[in-house]
Amino acid sequence: MAEVAALVGHPARANILCALLDGRALTATELAYAAGVSAQTTSGHLAKLRGARLVDVCKQGRHRYYRLTGAHVGQMLESIMAVALTGPPRFQPRSKADDLIRHARTCYDHFAGELGVGIADRLIARDCVVLGNEAGEVTDAGAAFLTRLGVDLSGARARRRVFCRPCVDWTERRPHIGGAVGAALANRCFELNWVERVRDSRALIITPAGHRGFMEAFDLSV
Amino acid sequence: MAEVAALVGHPARANILCALLDGRALTATELAYAAGVSAQTTSGHLAKLRGARLVDVCKQGRHRYYRLTGAHVGQMLESIMAVALTGPPRFQPRSKADDLIRHARTCYDHFAGELGVGIADRLIARDCVVLGNEAGEVTDAGAAFLTRLGVDLSGARARRRVFCRPCVDWTERRPHIGGAVGAALANRCFELNWVERVRDSRALIITPAGHRGFMEAFDLSV
DNA sequence: TGGATACTTCGGCCGTGGCCGAAGCATTTG
């Protein structure tokens, strides 16, 4: 047991595992970037994670795709995060980049930060979405609203992943909307050019069109 | 997050946390024995665990009693165990103590092992309890049955914690009943003197009265 | 076929963190 915990207990490996948390499979190079260490160091970490069956690998050409071995690993990571969040507030140097990332960012493939939590709040207030502790659901009114916005809900339903789930935001410490719905909504916002990615970061910039759009659609000023 | 995992990821600290897993409060010296290191080393570990709010301490005379800060820490430990057990099979010397703990033990504050899983199985078979993946519920028939047994269900409902939830058993690899209901049921069994704690262990001994009681109440021979 | 890309293995350097002996407080007991 200590071995498993020790594997998660190193920043580089924790970053790798978090990057895999949404179930996608990523290549070793992508994970090296996420971990912030060199490719050969990452390779060593991945070998250890594989040895403990925390991640699986599948070869495709010259790429190797890594993924979590199963939901139980994801649940473990979530439970560790939950404990970490109840811990003592940590010292966090404020910086320009920090403010950006607190303001709006992606959480794997959906929105987080003030933007993500704000959207979730509005959708909940309008009875478009119901979020429980472990799961969530889109109401009929919510489905109509999102469809009107151009979000591909039927595509989202067809995917094998969880349709709608709450995802605790690590800056706001409140839930935002994850799962296939969260991803589909984020996709649509990218299409509409409401947000743009910041290079080499998970941070997002909200375009002028985005400011108008989020205000019109969600009555949300960001 | 990596910090929390790193704390759990050392054998000495993992032992300390496991020793606390049944919810009892233990003194620093007892924990030093459980961890297998000297008192001063243990003191250092405990200071770190306390710093991360994984354990709480309360002074009583010249003793200091340590306990887990809450159920969320216990759940995290269980989920790590669950992952550790799905990993590559490890060499495990079988011992008398091992058999005991596999047979019947406490899991935080409810029953686990063959006993815990057996009880869960019978309650499910009789439609007294329904267990999902993340949550569970007690049926009306179940409430009547447990009340007849003397379990304090209304007290359990009044508490702020999750009422009924499945808890994956790390030896049986199947769910047993946790949450407030699991705790209340365990309490009642202690009251009835059906089980007794084994010193310095989470293992339980089923008394002769317990053998009769579990057979009569649950049709369960343990 | 040869070079580029993706990934792993090897080897050596270095720092963090664990460990215990000794000493220092705090509390209880005689």
Next chain:
DNA sequence: CAAATGCTTCGGCCACGGCCGAAGTATCCA
């Protein structure tokens, strides 16, 4: 008040494990 007990702090030793540079496989592409 002194001795014993429970626990923590301090200091120094040591080793495990992380990190990267360099070199070695495997695969793709022109």
